[in-house]
Amino acid sequence: MTLVLQNTLTRKKQEFEPIDPKNIGIYVCGPTVYDYAHIGNARPVVAFDMLYRLLRHSYGAEHVKLVANITDIDDKIMKRAAEENKDISEVADYFSQSYSEDMAALLALPPDATPKATETLPEMFAMMETLIEKGHAYEAEGHVLFHVPSMKNYGRLSGNSSDEILAGARIEVAPYKKDPADFVLWKPSSDDQPGWDGPYGRGRPGWHLECSCMIAKHLGKTIDIHAGGLDLVFPHHENEIAQSECAHGVPFARYWIHNGMLQMTGEKMSKSEGNIETVRDLLKSFPGEALRLTLLSAHYRQPLDFNRALVAEQKRRLDRWYRLTAEVEAAEVPETLITALEDDLNTPKALAALEALAKPETAAELKAGANFMGLLTASAAGWFQSAGSDEIFADEVEKLIAERIEARKSGDFSKADDIRDNLTSQGIILEDSATGTGWRRAD
Ligand SMILES: [Zn+2]
Incomplete structure (x- = not known):
């Protein structure tokens, strides 16, 4: 087993060496649950599900723990709840349920733990207290802020120096900040906003703090792999590193892996662009397995131009494979497939290896390899009965x-x-x- 991963932290392809092969931890940043998941949200889930399957295969399923959080406190959830005159927990529960259903339809294995921010408040209070004690955070006007200049090597994941961060347009300048780059750990809630009582007054946590605390609680102070979308490198992941390393005094994550963005006709899929395809809508036209195969058809680090014709094409490929494998028992998982996946999760190469087996003589190997990738898991009869x-x-x-x-x-x-x-x-x-x-x- 020689799994090699492109590590964003070192900017190198590196052989994966777990801290403890009997206890491997992966964390993937999960959704903020204020709406249905779009197909872009599904990309990290499917890509890192492939990594999870590969690690389970190599180290044994009981030795790998996947944690993916649910952000159920956020201003976007508050906005939606206010619009619909609902409690934020009602909005968050509804969309976290729909999210799990949609990801299950894409045949992603459920994570071993799916912690919620609202369940992790005591750990957040404790981490803020530690950071304040160590001089990395301070209270100001009902806020708790992380003081960026207190960390010497801040910015090494994204390569953003403090100067560049200051020049960045996304920094919120506020009079209570000691330094413009300082970021929020806790912010006050007004009487009409949802809030939680704590040592720093009634308020709510910053998003970055949630992930740091859920990781420490469920996986420990140093984890093997931290994964997420490329758009999260800065500031989210950079700030997770700052909080966790300054609080615990040990390295936070050894391998950082990031998926490229999904695009619609060359543009980033986003709500503001109005070019969103929700998983739920796509599932009305295509089986989840065809969506899964479409997401796996590009390498996870590359951008993926998504459109319905692409899904239809992958659907036809599955039709063909189901027809070929209808009567066969799965053989052993082909080595060519494992080798391709061990090369930084090269799914296009893995699918080419499967395509090479897509003939009657090797249908049993095709089935085994496809099953390994979470494909061809239905019965052929069931597949062809499904509408369309x-x-x-x-x-x-x-x-x-x-x-x-x-x-x-x-x-x-x-x-x-x-x-x-x-x-x-x-x-x-x-x-x-x-x-x-x-x-x-x-x-
Ligand atoms: Zn996160």
Whole structure:
């Protein structure tokens, strides 16, 4: 086993060496639950689910712990709750439930722990107290702030120096801050806002603090792998490092891995752009497995241009694979697949390895490899019964028949024969006649 990961912290591909192979911890930053998950939110879940599966395979399922949090205190949740005249817990509970359902539909294994910010308040109070005692944080006008200049090596994950941070537009300048780069650990709530009573007055925690405390509580002070979206490197992950390392005095996470962003026609998918596709809506048109395969079809660090045609294409690929493997028992997981995944989770290479096995002689290996990736887990009968499958499959057959006619016209008979053989292997019989080519399913 030589798993290699691109570590954002060292900017190098590094061999993964766990602190304790019997006790491996991964943390993935989870959603803020104020709306349905969009397909961009699903990308880290599916990408790092692949890592989780690979580590479980290599070290034993009982030795790997995946923690993914739910941020259930946030101004966006407060805004939505106010708009709908609901309690924030009602909004958060509803969307955290829908989130778990959607991720399960994408065949992501459930994490070993899914802590919520509201369940971690005592740990947050304790961490703030430690940071204040050690001179890394201070109270000001009902706030608790982390004092960035108190940490000598702040900024090493993102490579942002303090000067650059100060120049950044995202820094909120406030009169109570000692330094403009200081960030909020706790902020006061007004009477009409949700708040929690604590040693620093009634208020609510900053987002960065939540993750640091949930990690310490569920995985310990130093963890093996911290994962999340590339957009979280700064300030979120940088600030997690600052809090945890200044509070505990030990390194926080050994491997930082980040997924690239999902784009819609070249633009970042975001609510403000109005180009959101929710997982829930996509699931009305496609099986979750086709969405999963689409997300795995690009390398996790690369941007992925997402569109429905891409999902339809991957759906047809699954139709073909289900047809091929309908009658076979899974064999051993092919080494070519494991080798590809161990190379910084190279899923395009892994899928190419599976495609090379997509023929009748090696269908058992295809099935085993696909199962390993969380694919082909339904029964073929169940798959083809689901709505839309047959229709899309018929489209694919028609497309191939047209290609075969073209090939014959241009004298490329070997290509024409290949297309026929390919269809035969999927249980489709072509019938040529004077009026054209028809098809039927083999009995
Ligand atoms: Zn986080």
